[in-house]
Amino acid sequence: MEPPIIYSKAEFIETDTGNKVSRRATIAGPQNIILGGKTIISSGAIIRGDLRRTGPGHAVVISLGRYCLVGEGCVMRPPYKTYRGNFNYYPMKIGDHVHIGANSVVEAATIGNHVEIGKNCVIGKFTIIKDCAKIADNTIVPPNTVIPALALFSGSPGRFVEDLPESTQEMVEAQTKQYYTRFQPSER
Template structure:
């Protein structure tokens, strides 16, 4: 009977930001986390970054750090292991101006600055994706693999395709900036009282001239 009541409950028990013992997420005031995302444990999110709908970031085993103007798109998963390749940090580190595409999985890896991780890509433990690089959609980067700077890789396992142009690098930074602006729009809709009161004010002024 209790189980049935739980199914009928209209109260959401989802916890957007969750500490684990003494490990609590640290999120910059101008970053945005979607209301149904989950950010758990030892996680640091820096300025102007965004965590979109359905994302799970678990810093329960080791630290996850996310730089400035980075966007983690819908349903991506970021996790860490308790151990990893000798000589490499077991946490997950993501740099500045990084776009992590929808449904991507990052596991105990390092992503440097100005990188696109394509939709559905998987980057496994100990892997390093250097700056100004692109992983095509669905790419699988094996454990310990290094993706050099200014290169496009694709496939499973990941293979070199071609070099990345200067224009493409500029587009990576531009895309990250555009997501920062888009996140501001979504954030406004999740104020404690939403933004409907602004519309009401407009109508009151129109009707009564006050």
């Protein structure tokens, strides 16, 4: 068993559903951000739920599933494009058991379940990452890329490296649940 990851109880807000959100994270437009439960938002992370489509009342929703980790310094903002002269943001949906490494920037349209994104990655606009994929540290995924299930992508630009084993789903699920269990408040 790996040692616990100790955090300052004063720094994190814990919600009824077990989400742990750092007070040092920037959650812009929280009414448009849905956390599935047992998700950890680390210090310095920025989640932009305040960006809207053209016109009032068209907020864009960012949803994260259960057992997700948004690493320190990550930036998550919905993808956008200009269509017929109108600038629009689009929703971002992230599945369960997704770990996003420190200092990564994510503008994906969809991230499936059991996905690992390394540190210092850039996930381009409207990227679709299928279930059980892995993005290696320092990878830059160009906009509109579709990353197949059980694929490892690496490099700049990110390219397919190899297929991941069928057991990836179980391994990632075990890792995300263990990480959440190890993430313990200090006594103070």
